[in-house]
Amino acid sequence: MSDQIEMNCQTLVELVTEYLEGTLPERDRERLEAHLAVCDGCTRYLAQIRTTIRLTGMLRTEDLRPEARDALLEVYRAWRADTD
Numbered sequence: 811m812s813d814q815i816e817m818n819c820q821t822l823v824e825l826v827t828e829y830l831e832g833t834l835p836e837r838d839r840e841r842l843e844a845h846l847a848v849c850d851g852c853t854r855y856l857a858q859i860r861t862t863i864r865l866t867g868m869l870r871t872e873d874l875r876p877e878a879r880d881a882l883l884e885v886y887r888a889w890r891a892d893t894d
């Protein structure tokens with residue numbers, strides 16, 4: 811049909827980090843996106859990775875769950891009480 815090498819799921823998994831970082835060469839990016847267009851599994855996989863990056867990449871102290879923040883404050887109070 812054509813001499814274009816088709817991308818499979820395994821190749822996509824190997825290249826997905828570069829794809830998300832924007833360092834994937836244009837030709838590979840096009841092949842990857844062509845695969846995404848026809849593969850539900852990889853589309854879900856990519857969405858999952860993007861969510862993970864968004865959650866971990868933007869995690870700041872004010873984003874911590876109340877329980878975790880309280881635990882940190884406890885440590886801080888204990889440390890202060892010690893030095894007083």
Ligand SMILES: [Zn+2]
Binds near residue numbers: 818822845849851
């Ligand atoms: Zn796939």
